[in-house]
Amino acid sequence: GQQVMQIPQYQHVQEGEDFTTYCNSSTTLSNIQWYKQRPGGHPVFLIQLVKSGEVKKQKRLTFQFGEAKKNSSLHITATQTTDVGTYFCAGQEGRYNFNKFYFGSGTKLNVKP
Amino acid sequence: DAGVTQSPTHLIKTRGQQVTLRCSPKSGHDTVSWYQQALGQGPQFIFQYYEEEERQRGNFPDRFSGHQFPNYSSELNVNALLLGDSALYLCASSLLAANTDTQYFGPGTRLTVL
Numbered sequence: 476g477q478q479v480m481q482i483p484q485y486q487h488v489q490e491g492e493d494f495t496t497y498c499n500s501s502t503t504l505s506n507i508q509w510y511k512q513r514p515g516g517h518p519v520f521l522i523q524l525v526k527s528g529e530v531k532k533q534k535r536l537t538f539q540f541g542e543a544k545k546n547s548s549l550h551i552t553a554t555q556t557t558d559v560g561t562y563f564c565a566g567q568e569g570r571y572n573f574n575k576f577y578f579g580s581g582t583k584l585n586v587k588p
Numbered sequence: 589d590a591g592v593t594q595s596p597t598h599l600i601k602t603r604g605q606q607v608t609l610r611c612s613p614k615s616g617h618d619t620v621s622w623y624q625q626a627l628g629q630g631p632q633f634i635f636q637y638y639e640e641e642e643r644q645r646g647n648f649p650d651r652f653s654g655h656q657f658p659n660y661s662s663e664l665n666v667n668a669l670l671l672g673d674s675a676l677y678l679c680a681s682s683l684l685a686a687n688t689d690t691q692y693f694g695p696g697t698r699l700t701v702l
Contacts (some may be wrong), residue, residue, distance in 0.1 A: 479628075506689060517693040518631065553627060563630050569691060575644050576621075576691070578630030 479581030483535045489587050494551040496582035497562035506567050507540055507547045508576070513560040554586045590612065590615050592681050592694035600700045601669050609664040609697045613681030620662040622654060623678040631678055637662050640686060674701045
C-alpha cells in the first residue's frame with residue numbers, strides 16, 4: 476500500500492542555521508502538501524505542489540516536488556524560534572478530493588536561540 | 589469567518605464504550621475528512637464525507653463510522669473502544685468546487701481510553 480516516509484524524525488538547530496526535511500513516497504503522487512503543527516496544536520496548511528519539478532517559495536521556506544513526483548523537500552533558510560514545530564508532508568494519489576491523503580510521520584524541528 | 593470547530597476538546601472513556609465526536613466545517617466548505625493522530629505520529633486518514641455520503645475510507649475497522657448532515661457538519665462514531673484508540677482526532681474541511689485540495693484542520697478532540 477501507499478507509504479509516505481519522512482526524514483529526519485528530529486532536527487535540532489541553532490537559530491540562524493538552515494533546516495531541510497525530506498519526504499519520499501512508495502508510489503507516484505498527484506500532488507503533495509506540507510503542513511506545520513505547533514506543539515499542542517493542529518496541522519496548518521502551508522502549501523501544495525502539483526507539477527513535476529515544481530519549486531515554490533514562501534519567504535524563508537522553499538518547497539520542491541521531485542521530477543518523478545515521488546519525493547519532496549522543505550527547506551527553511553536562517554531558522555527562527557518561531558519555526559519550532561513538526562512539519563508534515565501529505566501525499567495524494569488521485570486528484571481532487573474523494574482521495575486519501577497519506578501523511579508522513581513528520582520532522583520535529585527545535586530551534587535554539 | 590468561522591474556522592473548523594470540534595467538540596468536545598477532551599474526552600475520557602473506558603474500554604468497550606462508544607464515543608461520538610463532532611465537527612463543524614469552515615464556513616462555505618462542503619467536504620469533511622477525519623484523521624486519527626497518535627502521539628508522535630502523523631495523521632492517519634479515517635474517511636471523508638461529501639454530500640452526506642462516505643466517499644473514501646482509510647484502513648480503519650468498521651467500529652469507526654461517520655455521518656454528515658445537510659448543514660455539512662459531521663460526526664465520527666467509534667464503538668467498542670480499545671486502548672489503542674487513544675489519540676487526537678482531527679477533522680479537516682475543504683470545498684470541492686474550489687478545485688483545490690487545501691484542507692483546514694480543526695483543533696481536534698483528544699480521546700483517552702482507559
